[in-house]
Amino acid sequence: xxxxxxxxxxxxxxxxxxxxxxxxxxxxxxxxxxxxxxxxxxxxxxxxxxxxxxxxxxxxxxxxxxxxxxxxxxxxxxxxxxxxxxxxxxxxxxxxxxxxxxxxxxxxxxxxxxxxxxxxxxxxxxxxxxxxxxxxxxxxxxxxxxxxxxxxxxxxxxxxxxxxxxxxxxxxxxxxxxxxxxxxxxxxxxxxxxxxxxxxxxxxxxxxxxxxxxxxxxxxxxxxxxxxxxxxxxxxxxxxxxxxxxxxxxxxxxxxxxxxxxxxxxxxxxxxxxxxxxxxxxxxxxxxxxxxxxxxxxxxxxxxxxxxxxxxxxxxxxxxxxxxxxxxxxxxxxx
Amino acid sequence: xxxxxxxxxxxxxxxxxxxxxxxxxxxxxxxxxxxxxxxxxxxxxxxxxxxxxxxxxxxxxxxxxxxxxxxxxxxxxxxxxxxxxxxxxxxxxxxxxxxxxxxxxxxxxxxxxxxxxxxxxxxxxxxxxxxxxxxxxxxxxxxxxxxxxxxxxxxxxxxxxxxxxxxxxxxxxxxxxxxxxxxxxxxxxxxxxxxxxxxxxxxxxxxxxxxxxxxxxxxxxxxxxxxxxxxxxxxxxxxxxxxxxxxxxxxxxxxxxxxxxxxxxxxxxxxxxxxxxxxxxxxxxxxxxxxxxxxxxxxxxxxxxxxxxxxxxxxxxxxxxxxxxxxxxxxxxxxxxxxxxxxxxxxxxxxxxxxxxxxxxxxxxxxxxxxxxxxxxxxxxxxxxxxxxxxxxxxxxxxxxxxxxxxxxxxxxxxxxxxxxxxxxxxxxxxxxxxxxxxxxxxxxxxxxxxxxxxxxxxxxxxxxxxxxxxxxxxxxxxxxxxxxxxxxxxxxxxxxxxxxxxxxxxxxxxxxxxxxxxxxxxxxxxxxxxxxxxxxx
Numbered sequence: 001x002x003x004x005x006x007x008x009x010x011x012x013x014x015x016x017x018x019x020x021x022x023x024x025x026x027x028x029x030x031x032x033x034x035x036x037x038x039x040x041x042x043x044x045x046x047x048x049x050x051x052x053x054x055x056x057x058x059x060x061x062x063x064x065x066x067x068x069x070x071x072x073x074x075x076x077x078x079x080x081x082x083x084x085x086x087x088x089x090x091x092x093x094x095x096x097x098x099x100x101x102x103x104x105x106x107x108x109x110x111x112x113x114x115x116x117x118x119x120x121x122x123x124x125x126x127x128x129x130x131x132x133x134x135x136x137x138x139x140x141x142x143x144x145x146x147x148x149x150x151x152x153x154x155x156x157x158x159x160x161x162x163x164x165x166x167x168x169x170x171x172x173x174x175x176x177x178x179x180x181x182x183x184x185x186x187x188x189x190x191x192x193x194x195x196x197x198x199x200x201x202x203x204x205x206x207x208x209x210x211x212x213x214x215x216x217x218x219x220x221x222x223x224x225x226x227x228x229x230x231x232x233x234x235x236x237x238x239x240x241x242x243x244x245x246x247x248x249x250x251x252x253x254x255x256x257x258x259x260x261x262x263x264x265x266x267x268x269x270x271x272x273x274x275x276x277x278x279x280x281x282x283x284x285x286x287x288x289x290x291x292x293x294x295x296x297x298x299x300x301x302x303x304x305x306x307x308x309x310x311x312x313x314x315x316x317x318x319x320x321x322x323x324x325x326x327x328x329x330x331x332x333x334x335x
Numbered sequence: 336x337x338x339x340x341x342x343x344x345x346x347x348x349x350x351x352x353x354x355x356x357x358x359x360x361x362x363x364x365x366x367x368x369x370x371x372x373x374x375x376x377x378x379x380x381x382x383x384x385x386x387x388x389x390x391x392x393x394x395x396x397x398x399x400x401x402x403x404x405x406x407x408x409x410x411x412x413x414x415x416x417x418x419x420x421x422x423x424x425x426x427x428x429x430x431x432x433x434x435x436x437x438x439x440x441x442x443x444x445x446x447x448x449x450x451x452x453x454x455x456x457x458x459x460x461x462x463x464x465x466x467x468x469x470x471x472x473x474x475x476x477x478x479x480x481x482x483x484x485x486x487x488x489x490x491x492x493x494x495x496x497x498x499x500x501x502x503x504x505x506x507x508x509x510x511x512x513x514x515x516x517x518x519x520x521x522x523x524x525x526x527x528x529x530x531x532x533x534x535x536x537x538x539x540x541x542x543x544x545x546x547x548x549x550x551x552x553x554x555x556x557x558x559x560x561x562x563x564x565x566x567x568x569x570x571x572x573x574x575x576x577x578x579x580x581x582x583x584x585x586x587x588x589x590x591x592x593x594x595x596x597x598x599x600x601x602x603x604x605x606x607x608x609x610x611x612x613x614x615x616x617x618x619x620x621x622x623x624x625x626x627x628x629x630x631x632x633x634x635x636x637x638x639x640x641x642x643x644x645x646x647x648x649x650x651x652x653x654x655x656x657x658x659x660x661x662x663x664x665x666x667x668x669x670x671x672x673x674x675x676x677x678x679x680x681x682x683x684x685x686x687x688x689x690x691x692x693x694x695x696x697x698x699x700x701x702x703x704x705x706x707x708x709x710x711x712x713x714x715x716x717x718x719x720x721x722x723x724x725x726x727x728x729x730x731x732x733x734x735x736x737x738x739x740x741x742x743x744x745x746x747x748x749x750x751x752x753x754x755x756x757x758x759x760x761x762x763x764x765x766x767x768x769x770x771x772x773x774x775x776x777x778x779x780x781x782x783x784x785x786x787x788x789x790x791x792x793x794x795x796x797x798x799x800x801x802x803x804x805x806x807x808x809x810x811x812x813x814x815x816x817x818x819x820x821x822x823x824x825x826x827x828x829x830x831x832x833x834x835x836x837x838x839x840x841x842x843x844x845x846x847x848x849x850x851x852x853x854x855x856x857x858x859x860x861x862x863x864x865x866x867x868x869x870x871x872x873x
Contacts, residue, residue, distance in 0.1 A: 198732030219690040
C-alpha cells in the first residue's frame with residue numbers, strides 16, 4: 001500500500017492557528033499545580049516549602065505515577081482496570097515473601113513479581129475477551145480475589161526485611177537531590193508518551209478505545225490490542241508494586257489498595273490537561289503531583305486525615321465533570 | 336393533493352389559500368441564528384398553510400436542522416424572530432416542551448423508538464414519560480392504538496416488539512405517534528407535524544406507505560413539514576417547498592411546477608452537471624475478483640465476477656440480502672460462507688478477516704459513518720491515515736508533519752471543507768465526513784473497493800464530488816462494488832447492476848438499461864410487489 005501521490009504542492013497546510021483558549025485549557029492544570037504549590041509554600045514556609053519535603057513528595061509518590069500510567073493504557077483502549085492497586089499490592093508482597101521470608105535473591109523476587117503481574121493481566125484479558133464480560137466486572141472481581149490471595153500469602157501481616165539494595169535503588173539514592181524512583185516514573189511516562197503519539201501501536205490503542213467497530217473494519221485486531229493493553233497495565237502495576245516495596249522497605253497486605261482511587265482521579269484529571277479529552281502520560285504526571293501537593297499541604301496544615309478521601313473522591317468526580325464540559329462544548333455543530 | 340382542492344394564490348402575501356383569508360398554520364419570520372461568528376440562519380421566513388405538505392430542502396449545512404431546532408426550542412433565535420400559529424403569536428425562543436403543547440410534533444431520523452419495547456409501549460412512551468400514571472389500563476390503551484392503526488390502514492400488531500419490525504414500519508409508528516400527539520394538543524384538523532428526514536433508510540415501498548400516511552394526516556386538516564434530501568420524493572408528496580442555502584432563503588416553489596433541475600439549482604445556487612458514467616464496462620479488462628457461492632443470511636448462493644475498472648451496483652429491497660455481500664467479502668461478519676478469488680488466490684469467506692481482506696487490496700466503507708466507518712471524536716488526519724500509517728514512519732516514529740501535509744493535499748483533492756486536518760471528524764457535514772472516509776480507502780489504491788450506501792444523507796453537490804472520486808478510482812483500475820437502495824445513485828455511477836430478491840441475484844442490468852426507473856421497477860418486481868404506488872387512503 002502506498003500513499004497516493006498528489007501533484008498539488010502549491011498550497012501548504014495551514015499552521016494550526018494559535019488558539020489561546022485551547023492553550024489555556026491545556027495548561028490550566030499545570031497552572032493550578034503551581035498556584036497550589038505557592039499557596040502552601042506561603043502558608044507553610046518552614047515545613048512544606050523545604051527541599052527535603054519537596055524531594056520526598058517527588059520520590060515517594062513515584063508509585064502513584066506508575067499506577068496512573070498503568071491505568072491510562074487500558075483506559076485509552078476502552079477498558080477499565082480496577083485490579084491495578086491489588087496487582088501492585090500482591091507484587092510488592094511477592095517481592096517481600098520471596099526475598100525476605102524465603103531468602104531468594106532480589107532479582108529473582110522482582111522477576112517473579114513481574115511474572116505475577118503478567119499472569120494477572122492475562123487472566124483479566126481472558127475473562128474480558130473470551131467470555132465478553134465487561135472489564136469493570138472482571139477486574140473488580142480479580143482485584144478482590146488478589147486481595148484475598150495477598151492476605152493469605154502474608155498471613156495478614158506486614159513483611160519487612162527486604163534486601164536493602166532495593167531501597168537504595170528506589171529511594172535511597174538521589175540524583176540532583178531527588179530519589180531515583182522519580183526518574184524511573186518520568187522515564188516510564190516518556191516511553192508511554194512516545195508509544196501513544198508516535199507509534200502505530202499507540203494509534204491502534206486509541207482507535208480501539210474510541211470505536212471498536214471502526215477499528216475492526218480498518219483491519220485492526222481489536223482483541224489482540226486489548227489483550228496487550230490489559231497485560232501491560234498489569235505489568236506496569238507490578239513495577240509500581242516493586243517500587244512501592246522499595247519505597248517503604250516492606251510490604252503490607254492492605255495499604256497498596258488505597259492507591260486505586262487517587263490513580264483514577266489522576267488519570268481523569270490528567271485527561272483534562274496537555275491534550276484535553278485524551279488520557280495522556282504527561283497530564284497524568286502533572287495530575288498526580290497536583291493531588292500529592294494538595295494532600296501533603298493539607299496534612300501539614302494539621303487538617304485531619306479524612307480530608308484525603310475528600311480530596312481524592314472530589315477531584316475524581318470534578319475531573320470527569322470538567323472533561324465532560326470540554327466535550328459538550330465541542331458539540332456545537334452547524335447545519 | 337387532489338386537484339379540486341387547488342388553492343388560489345393570494346396576491347397580497349403570496350400564500351396559497353383554500354379558504355379566503357385563512358391564516359397560515361405556521362408562519363416563522365425573520366429567523367436568524369449566529370453560532371460564534373457564523374450566521375447559520377439569516378432572516379429565514381417559512382409559511383405553511385393548513386392542510387399543506389411543505390418540503391424543506393437544502394444542502395448539508397444550509398441551516399435546515401438549525402431552523403427546525405429553533406422551532407423545537409432547542410436553539411434560541413436572534414432577537415426579532417417571530418412565530419405565528421394560525422394567526423396567533425407564539426413565544427420565541429420556544430420554552431422547553433412548548434412546541435408540543437402548541438400542537439407541533441417532531442419525528443427525527445432516529446425515530447426515538449425503544450427497540451426492546453413493544454409497539455404499544457412505544458406508542459404510549461410520551462404519556463408514560465411525562466404523566467404520573469399509577470393505573471395504566473393496558474387493555475384500553477391497546478384498543479386505542481389498534482383503532483389508530485386501523486384509521487391509517489397500518490397493519491402492525493401492537494404487541495410486537497419494535498426491534499422485530501422493518502425500518503419502514505418503525506417510521507410509520509413514529510409518525511403515527513407524533514400525529515396522535517398533534518391531534519391531542521392542537522385539536523382535530525389543526526396542528527403541525529414536522530418530519531426530519533424520515534426516508535433515507537427506506538425502500539421505495541416503505542416510502543410509499545409513509546407518504547400515504549402523510550396524505551391522510553393532511554386530509555385531516557393538519558399540516559406537515561417534510562425535511563428531505565430526495566428531490567423526487569419532495570416533488571411527489573409536497574404542495575410547496577422551501578429551499579435554504581447557506582442559511583438564507585433560496586426560494587419557495589410550488590412543487591409540481593418546479594423541475595428536478597430547478598430544485599438542484601436552488602439548492603446548490605448554480606447549475607449542477609449531474610455526474611453520469613459511460614455505463615459501459617470494459618470487457619477486455621481482466622477479472623479483478625470472483626465471488627462464488629457466497630452465503631450471508633439472507634444472501635444465499637451468490638456468485639458474480641467483477642472486472643478491473645468496473646463499477647458494479649448491488650441493490651434490492653431492505654432485507655433482500657444485497658447489503659450483506661460486501662460485509663461477507665470483507666470478513667466483517669462471522670456467519671458467512673463461500674469463496675473469494677482475488678489476485679490468483681482463493682479465500683474461504685468463513686475464515687476471512689478485515690486484516691486479511693485488506694492484505695489482498697480489498698477495502699470496505701460501511702454505511703454507518705460515525706459508528707463503523709470513522710470516529711467522530713478523532714481528527715480528520717487520524718481517521719484518514721489509519722490504513723496507511725506505515726508510510727509515515729521515520730526514524731523517530733510517526734511523522735506528524737508529513738501526515739498533516741498529506742491529509743491536507745487529500746483534502747484539496749477531494750474538496751473536503753473545511754480542509755483542516757486536525758479538526759474532529761464529527762464537526763464536518765455528512766458529505767465532507769464521507770469524503771474523508773472515502774479518501775481513507777482510496778489512498779490505498781484498492782483492487783476491490785466496496786461501498787455501502789456511499790452517499791446516504793449527503794447533499795446533491797457533495798454527491799457529484801464523491802461520484803467523481805469513485806469514477807476516478809475505477810479509471811485507475813479499482814473494481815468498485817456499490818451496495819445501495821438509492822436507484823438514482825446507482826443509475827448515475829454503475830456500469831452494471833445486480834438486483835437481489837430473497838437473498839438471490841434475480842436480475843442483471845447493463846448499459847442503457849441502467850436507469851433510475853428500471854432499477855426501482857426491477858427491485859419491486861423481483862419481490863412480486865405491486866409497482867403501482869399504494870392507493871391513497873381517503
